[in-house]
Amino acid sequence: MRRIILSTESGADLPRDLTRKHAIQVVPMHVIMDGQDYFDGTLPVEDIYDYYDRTKKIPSTTSTNAHEYHDFFTKIRADFPDCIIIHIGYTSKASSSFQNAILASEDFEDLYLIDALNVTGGLAAIVMYAVNLLEKNPSIEPGSLIEEMEAIVPKSRLAFVPGSLEFLKAGGRVSNMAYLGGALLKLKPRIELVEGKLVSTKKYRGKMSAVAEKLLQDYLNQYDIDREQLYFQYSIGLDESIKKRMDEIAKEKGFKHVKWMQAGAMISTHAGPGGFGIAGLEV
Incomplete structure (x- = not known):
């Protein structure tokens, strides 16, 4: 039985205890401050607030690009050979990240994408719903899992x-x-x-x-x-x-x-x- 690996973006704000426990793979989005590009998760949040206090400006943010997604999915396959990847993405209505994931996915088989149409906790709730489905039914077929996940997105x-x-x-x-x-x-x-x-x-x-x-x-x-x-x-x-x-x-x-x-x-x-x-x- 092939293992199903779940992935998402840093914009889900999933705590590390959950990502580690359930092997959820997280690709970082970007924060740009003072002309420097940081991976989300590497820049202390306090630095953002300090930057605003000094400049009255907020950093800009950018999506994960297609090349980064390609590397991300490649690494998942290397770490979990013969796995099936289901990626639950940050809403496509507020970021180009999901579209970039679609572009990268063209080079992979057994990679499925779900637009969560949500961010932060709303995205995390969908990811954790998938985690719970897998724990309750480890032998669930990918198609059935995806169907249940897509049904929960509007909820x-x-x-x-x-x-x-x-x-x-x-x-x-x-x-x-x-x-x-x-x-x-x-x-x-x-x-x-x-x-x-x-x-x-x-x-x-x-x-x-x-x-x-x-x-x-x-x-x-x-x-x-x-x-x-x-x-x-x-x-x-x-x-x-x-x-x-x-x-x-x-x-x-x-x-x-x-x-x-x-x-x-x-x-x-x-x-x-x-x-x-x-x-x-x-x-």
């Missing part, structure tokens, strides 16, 4: 509030930023993935402690999330008291497992310090 729900709206504004990745108007810096927008695009769907006002709780309550009221697993995302600077309160609410709402995930350098260039997000799968 992955991500919502987050950036910690710094200046970062969000400077990043320009949200498709309806004009919706926020001139009062942007006085509000905390709720950002979601709508058909793979980052869209502001609501505005909150107040301190992050109150906003985070309101975000979680609204999220759970809007979506019927599987109580088996909930993912919380945060960027460096989120107060520990907020994390504690989010854990309390998740427990009160019946979630069996909660996993906290820190935003990496690439995601943090758009979210800024002190951001909070939620991801899960609808039943």
Whole structure:
């Protein structure tokens, strides 16, 4: 029986304990700062915030290119001979990375690509869904696994509030930023993935402690999330008291497992310090 290897991008923000435990292969995206190109995962997030404090500019980010994907898939094949690769990619609506993976895949057999139409925790939730399917049924056929994964893609729900709206504004990745108007810096927008695009769907006002709780309550009221697993995302600077309160609410709402995930350098260039997000799968 041939082994199935799962891969994804650094923009999934999967913690290393999970990638190591489940042999999930991760290809880095790029962060460009002061004219230097860094692989996501090699640049401390604190350096990004220090750079902004000094320059009032945020680093730029770029996707993994086709050549890098080719090397990435080649290495997976070398490390896991005769494996079948299933790559779960960062939304094609906000990055060219998935298209580059498609270009690279033309040179490989038994390599399958799934556009997660999601980022960070929403992407991670889909990857971990695949991990759980494989653990429950190690002999599952690749076609069946892919079919189940594609069915879960539209059920992955991500919502987050950036910690710094200046970062969000400077990043320009949200498709309806004009919706926020001139009062942007006085509000905390709720950002979601709508058909793979980052869209502001609501505005909150107040301190992050109150906003985070309101975000979680609204999220759970809007979506019927599987109580088996909930993912919380945060960027460096989120107060520990907020994390504690989010854990309390998740427990009160019946979630069996909660996993906290820190935003990496690439995601943090758009979210800024002190951001909070939620991801899960609808039943």
